[in-house]
Amino acid sequence: MSDAATTPASALPVAGTAYGLGIGPGEPDLITLKAYNILQKADVIAYPALEDGASLARQIVAQHVPDGRIEIAIRITMGQPADPIYDAAALEIGEYLKAGKNVAVLCEGDPFFYGSFMYLFGRLAEAGHPVQTVPGVSSMMACAAQLGAPLAARNDVLQVIPGPLSEERLRAQLGDTDAAAIIKLGRHFAKVRKVIEELGLTDRARYIERATLETQKMIPLGDLPADATAPYFSMILIHRRGDAWR
Missing domain, CATH: 3.30.950.10 (Tetrapyrrole methylase, C-terminal domain)
Structure with missing residues (x-):
């Protein structure tokens, strides 16, 4: 008999939610209250970053990020196909979601206005993970x-x-x-x-x-x-x- 069959339902991990947070165009104070509150409670924070450099998205929210959070830098290689990068990031985020952890994915501006989060949204949603999008101030x-x-x-x-x-x-x-x-x-x-x-x-x-x-x-x-x-x-x-x- 499988472990799942012998484990009480209440003891099984509840799937986490991925939140695409629109964090605004750059000024830290332009993050919405909703995005800020989710950021405070998220177990994991993911964000796009240059292959060998810093992340503007991470810099924007630096003063709002609590200590001790798990962080995932999604390294973008300029001039290279992006699909494999988003495929790998979605799989990594998905593992945290299956373990019951909530993941905040940072997106400059608004996630669905030319935002990179839309590529993760499609992959995570198609895989059956709970995903919510929080609009932000667009550039x-x-x-x-x-x-x-x-x-x-x-x-x-x-x-x-x-x-x-x-x-x-x-x-x-x-x-x-x-x-x-x-x-x-x-x-x-x-x-x-x-x-x-x-x-x-x-x-x-x-x-x-x-x-x-x-x-x-x-x-x-x-x-x-x-x-x-x-x-x-x-x-x-x-x-x-x-x-x-x-």
Whole structure:
């Protein structure tokens, strides 16, 4: 007879829950109360990290993490397929969940707005583990607030446009938009800027990088030097009227 058959149900471990916590764009105080409270009670904390570097997500919540927690750094290798990394992380997290431990997975911004947690969510949910997602302040909302630039109003259509799109696609998207947030700039910045200039939208474009962090920088796009570069954590907000309230 198996051990499970001879062990009282009350003695069996209750499956833990994985929580995808949106922890905001960078400023520690922009974590929600719900995410904070879950973080205080979680047995295990997991977070994305560079292969040989620190984790921005872990740095954001550093002052909120209680001592003595088990930590899982999900090491991302740039330029390599991500699926095997998320496969392995989901298996590791799953073992803790089966042992009855709750796991808080940190995600910068919001977990379901271009957030890395969605890849773990799919794997864990498909494996039958309890998973809950806690929304967070997205970088787009934070950038708008820091710039003092409302995203959209009335019947405006707001587009979220990834910088890696081709010039042709960028031109098509921006050529017929009321308002846009262009994300994932990085090495695509020069291409994006070129398209914006060709469409005559430069004077209505605002640039911001590392929103809410001490290293934050924001400036009208047209005031940047011609040879300026942009980090991955940067964004351009455009509104065809200049300001949404006009």
